[in-house]
Amino acid sequence: MDLNALTQCVASASCLLTQTFNALIIGMLLFLVASGLTLIFGVLKVVNFTHGSLYMLGAYIAFFTYRATDSYALAVLAGALGVALFGVILERFFFNRLYKSNFLMQLLMCYGWILLLDDLMLLIFGAEFQSMGMPDMFARPPVIAVGAPIPVFYIFLIAASFVVAAAVWLLIAKTSFGSKVRAAAANTSMTAALGINTTMLYVAVFALGAGLAGLAGALASPVRSLVPGMGFSILIESFIVTVIGGMGSIGGALLAAILIGICRSFGSVGMPFFTEILVFLIMAVVLVARPNGLFGKPESA
């Protein structure tokens, strides 16, 4: 532990800005993935372990599109929409059978899809890692603010993530679709009894959740090595975010993701060998103090 280094960093404007920026980089991407996961659980009550593979799928679709068109914008769009469409197929033909089944059946289905998607990427793109490379518009020197270098690409990534977060919040909080989603999350049978087509609602929610994972994969692809199985690491972190934030809470996911970003970022300065433990410690403390997460709601009887 090096608390001196941590104190010095906090006291230095450039270090403070750098580490805060790091926290946002780490946190916002994590939020995009976790928000989809928490949305799917909140409404459909499905613990979607395939979510990391959907992130991987988004990254590969973006990589393929970028190679074909040389356009990062198209690549991101293709990643998000492609995975959303895949989410529709996944929900309609497979996951809709899980809503009344137990957790083990959900796990089995999800694990099967993880293996299938990993092998599909292996067959199509090969076992070797792929690298998209930085699009030209972002391949420029970092912006220097108060002595701290801030990469242009990461400014874009954070801004895009905030825009998406705001859009998702507006959709859920301020639109009629959102109110139906919240109603279905609270009480599915009553919502259906009111004449709302919960089947289509479920498809839309799953597609949105999957699309968010695909978007995260596509956005991050210029700075990631694409390899079959890459979704696993982000899946674990997404679950930590979802558990800390509260299953089903988008706001909770945002706060938890930023909290983890701060842990990793400032933790690497003050306690570089305990950063991972710190994250799990926070999860443990939150679960003890608030078993349903920071903003989670207890399950109704």
Add this chain to the structure above:
Amino acid sequence: MTKSEAVKGNIAAKRRQLLKAGASIGAASALGFPSILRAQSKDPIKLGVPTIMSGRVAQLGISATNAAKLEADRFNAAGGFQGRLIELVVRDSKGRPEESGRLTRDLINSDKCDFIFDCEASNGAFAVHEVVRDTGTLCIHAVSETSSLTADPKLQIPNAFRTCRQGAHDAIVAGEYAAAIAKQKNYTKWMTIGPDYAYGRDTTEQFLRYLKHFSPDAQIIGEAWPKIFQPDYTEFITKILQQKPQALFTCLWGGDLVSFIDQANLYGLFKDIEVFAIALADYTTISQVKTMPRNVHSGTRYLAAFPNTKENAAWAAEYAKKYKDQPTNWSWQAAAGMNFLFEAMRKTNSVDPKKLAEALRDMKIKSPFGTKGELVMRPSDRTMVEYATGWGKITNKAPYIVDAKMADWNTIYELERQWKKEQGWA
């Protein structure tokens, strides 16, 4: 005819039948057995190949088995061994050591493989080693770079040989080269970043040991230890930026190294820092780095231009033509292993494992991968030496390495001897 005459007649008849049957069998044997024998002698010589063919390091198994097949096909096209062809029996352990051990036993017991051609990474290789220690099967380790596999006397067995590079050798070569550059450019402040597992820790420790040996002024002002396969290196990059080293050593490899370079470029990390990346100089890695750091050096894993000979270039071209891909470090090592085995067969005119092991012990073979056109099996620890190894500056364009410095094996031997003494192994 009396009763006794009838009995005698029957016995005689039975004897004639027996003689006829015996003669028939004898005739059939004279005609049939040679063809049976011929059929047996035409059985393939089976090499069991436990390796990693899936997951993140699938390229290890794929490129190693490709090269092994290239050499096997060449050997078979020339008639094999007395008409017997080499057959590779490849099994995927998925990088799990417990699978490596189990698969190796299956290859020996169920698949009846004659030899084990081990293309496992280090954890798996130790598991394979214990199995062949048990069974006595002749084994060639063609991939594992962990020195103790052959350097530790407790692990040395008469039936196991290594035909690949070693971490200890690489560290000596890297340290000497890096110290020379540091002296030239007056660098004293170093940092390291490496994956936090056995290979990363050992390789970094060994590099620093030899860096300080050749450059006593070197100060290590910080270390960074990301997890293996960590997707985001931001916190480590900013740490390095803050500490401002003059030189950075990294043993990140494969996709991790590419991600690190891509992410670090966003911060302009390499503007004023000279990088020494021990695992960069493989085609598969170099070709994925879109913006190579301005001043980056690497050890030669495998490049067609190192050694810069017609033979090496021809081998690389043959591999590329057959597999539509470039050979890797694992490829040349597997090719070397196969060639050692074939040369032992030719020399002993046998496939008897004991005779082959005896022949392999101090074997020298002509090879495009040797420092002086030759690879040598060192008898004291049954490990390959005199392979071409060196460092140079890396670029994105062919031949990918410039100002390459071939290592001096006398220096390697001397320092290796000292290291083994310290470990209690010499």
